[in-house]
Amino acid sequence: MSESALPPVRGKLTAQAPLAPLVWFKAGGAADWLFEPKDVADLQDFLAALAPEVPVMALGLGSNLIVRDGGVPGVVIRLGKPFAKVNASDAVTLTCGGGASGILVSSTARDAGIAGLEFLRSIPGTVGGFVRMNGGAYGREVKDVLVDCEVVDRKGQLHTLGLADLGYTYRHSDLADGMVVVAARFRGEPGEPEAIQAEMDRISAAREASQPLRSKTGGSTFKNPDGHKAWALVDAAGCRGLTLGGAQVSEKHTNFLINTGEATSSEIEALGEEVRSRVKQTQGVELEWEIKRVGRP
CATH class of the missing domain: 3.30.465.10 (Uridine Diphospho-n-acetylenolpyruvylglucosamine Reductase; domain 3)
Structure with missing residues (x-):
């Protein structure tokens, strides 16, 4: 999608904007377009004129988020200082x-x-x-x-x-x-x-x-199921410290996944799915993702 196909803005539009620097995991692909509106009216005018089939996603500090390695289609909206x-x-x-x-x-x-x-x-x-x-x-x-x-x-x-x-x-x-x-x-x-x-x-x-606050992490990975603590289920399934490529289940808090260095988003997500599988197999509980996963695989 070319810039000429997008509505004019008073804020900032960036094509193929890398999202890894903007999310806590420091992994993942680029946004087709990143829009940082100047004010509410700028955002309103842009969305009103944007073709309705173009997907839109808001991005905050990128904490509870996995951006997949193929990047995010359409427009990612980031609300800055204004x-x-x-x-x-x-x-x-x-x-x-x-x-x-x-x-x-x-x-x-x-x-x-x-x-x-x-x-x-x-x-x-x-x-x-x-x-x-x-x-x-x-x-x-x-x-x-x-x-x-x-x-x-x-x-x-x-x-x-x-x-x-x-x-x-x-x-x-x-x-x-x-x-x-x-x-x-x-x-x-x-x-x-x-x-x-x-x-x-x-x-x-x-x-x-x-919590492993000094690490490249995404916050709490799974929601607490009724009557359970997610971290305790993960621990009981033997997943503390479990690794897949550059991704690891935190030794400090087992409901946190960590990028130990150069993990891809696919490794982080696959590790989360492996944890879900082991918890289901060992304890019969279906863990639900709390971290949002977006974009193209």
């Missing part, structure tokens, strides 16, 4: 751009004396990503704090969706493919900045102690 602002809209509510990180959201909440959003510090993604998948950690998830969000649909129309509109279940929403979350509002409760910081420190320390 979408990374966070402001307190009242004493207990933050208005956040879809490109803002969980760290920025929780830090802004602390400075504003808003408690209850500390867990967002530990979600390695952007507002758009964790709103879409009902991200959570340490006993809380997005559905516990979300007031509403703004999304641009595939036709370029802007919608405000309340909590009830999103159909949240565990690590899932009913948002259609191609919808881009451009903003969200989160509500906490009054708190003291010192106590909020202490809780953020506790969460950070717990993550550092239990």
Whole structure:
């Protein structure tokens, strides 16, 4: 698809944009086109004029994501600095751009004396990503704090969706493919900045102690099945440290896969499928991917 076939933009359009540098696993192919819109109106105009058969995918920090080695067809949309602002809209509510990180959201909440959003510090993604998948950690998830969000649909129309509109279940929403979350509002409760910081420190320390944060990883690989912890099932299946090419099941936390150096995305995904197979064979439990896998094999 040539640039002349794409609508004009005020932001940045890049052909055959490598995605490996933009995702946590540091593996995978290129996007046919990477679009970084200048603002919401730029995104709306682009999607409204884009041929409806062209696939569209939003990309945040690329944490819970495997980009397959054949790359991603169509247009990948990345919300940059114009979408990374966070402001307190009242004493207990933050208005956040879809490109803002969980760290920025929780830090802004602390400075504003808003408690209850500390867990967002530990979600390695952007507002758009964790709103879409009902991200959570340490006993809380997005559905516990979300007031509403703004999304641009595939036709370029802007919608405000309340909590009830999103159909949240565990690590899932009913948002259609191609919808881009451009903003969200989160509500906490009054708190003291010192106590909020202490809780953020506790969460950070717990993550550092239990997760391979210094590695090229993708976060939690599998959802926790009802009544089980995914890591314990993987461990019991004898998969701790299991390798396939340059991919490895983490020794530190068995629900994390690691790129030990030059792993391909196909090796990482195949290792995940091998783990699923061994857990099913040994314990009769079907693990479901939490990491999203996109693109051409």
